Amino acid sequence: MKIALHGLALRPDYFPHIELLFASLHRQGCEIYVTEVFDRLLKMNGNKTLSYWVLEDKEDFASLDFLISIGGDGTLLDSVSVIGNHETPILGLNTGRLGFLATVATDRIEEAVQHLASGNFQIEKRTLIALESNRRLFNGLTFALNEFTIHKRDTSSMITVHTFIDGKYLNSYWADGLIVSTPTGSTGYSLSCGGPLITPDAKNFVITPVSPHNLNVRPIIVSDESEISFEIEGRTEKFMISLDSRSCSISSETQLKVRKEKFPANLVKLPEYHFFDTLRQKLNWGLDMRN
Structure with a gap:
């Protein structure tokens, strides 16, 4: 599988999660690519061990199997712009706060990669x-x-x-x-x-x-x-x-x-995820704030 990584910000304390993501992808035999923006972030965080290729041409995105958006919902929105009409499926790894779109928590990185490798996921076509x-x-x-x-x-x-x-x-x-x-x-x-x-x-x-x-x-x-x-x-x-x-x-x-728009955004939906669950969790539905 060819998988690209994209992010707009990377705090030093999140770098161990990135190392785990790289290790998990390598174990599945994935070819790892990163956007130029994310390449700069990795170098700013002192990366000397992670191995990858840098996407330098828009046409390079056409051959990707997935793009993993690393950040919050804002990063995933930017990922949609980066992918454009190639319709590459996007998985949101949430290192932000709210996460209506970036729904994969950092403690589920290995599990998420296994689902991608085994095909155990669905694609949600989102209207643009x-x-x-x-x-x-x-x-x-x-x-x-x-x-x-x-x-x-x-x-x-x-x-x-x-x-x-x-x-x-x-x-x-x-x-x-x-x-x-x-x-x-x-x-x-x-x-x-x-x-x-x-x-x-x-x-x-x-x-x-x-x-x-x-x-x-x-x-x-x-x-x-x-x-x-x-x-x-x-x-x-x-x-x-x-x-x-x-x-x-x-x-x-x-x-x-x-x-x-004539083409959709394709978001990866992992098992046990549902939009209603996200609503209840993010909007605190059903919680009695008096207790």
């Missing part, structure tokens, strides 16, 4: 959201796993986002911003703004306003076959848009439209 515009944005990397967001810039006054579904007028949101979330992203920014939780296999998007001026405005769930377009107004000339953690500034003349 794609952005279309009349100008080049995000260096052409115009898809996201969690959400697309329109937001006011800095501390300026609220903006108005005229929103259309398949060309039909939906609403004008007077707010700090507007989120269009995938089912995967329903546990992220959208949730913190009052959006609903959606199971990962749902065929929907969620449109959630950020701090709306009209309190009777609520999130709405639409089909992911919908094409959602926007017109933005405000007192300033510039606005912010984001795809997951990547953001850029635009003007009101920029045309924006989102839809479902």
Whole structure:
């Protein structure tokens, strides 16, 4: 098996877990590759013993069997961007905090590698959201796993986002911003703004306003076959848009439209994992906080 490792940060106290991961992969006869970013992190932590190849070309990702994302959910979102349309399955090793997406704990490294080697896993196909515009944005990397967001810039006054579904007028949101979330992203920014939780296999998007001026405005769930377009107004000339953690500034003349991406993100689901278990664990459902 060809397995790549990717991470955005690596604390020195986590390095023993990385050594265990390498040892487990070598025992299974895996060819180990790392991204250039993760290679720099390993060298910064004084690596002199770990053996691997460095992925230097985008096309190198096409031959991979898996990519292991080492970090939190933010690292896994970045891993999706790194993989792009190659659809390489991604396993999230959680060295972060919350971990809705990166679900493998460091004490299950050897077990996780054994599952990969034996084929004892499932692949969850997660919907991506794609952005279309009349100008080049995000260096052409115009898809996201969690959400697309329109937001006011800095501390300026609220903006108005005229929103259309398949060309039909939906609403004008007077707010700090507007989120269009995938089912995967329903546990992220959208949730913190009052959006609903959606199971990962749902065929929907969620449109959630950020701090709306009209309190009777609520999130709405639409089909992911919908094409959602926007017109933005405000007192300033510039606005912010984001795809997951990547953001850029635009003007009101920029045309924006989102839809479902043609390809999915493939996440590795190990045995005994279920989305409902993660919800209960991460959101403390069923716990009496008085005790």
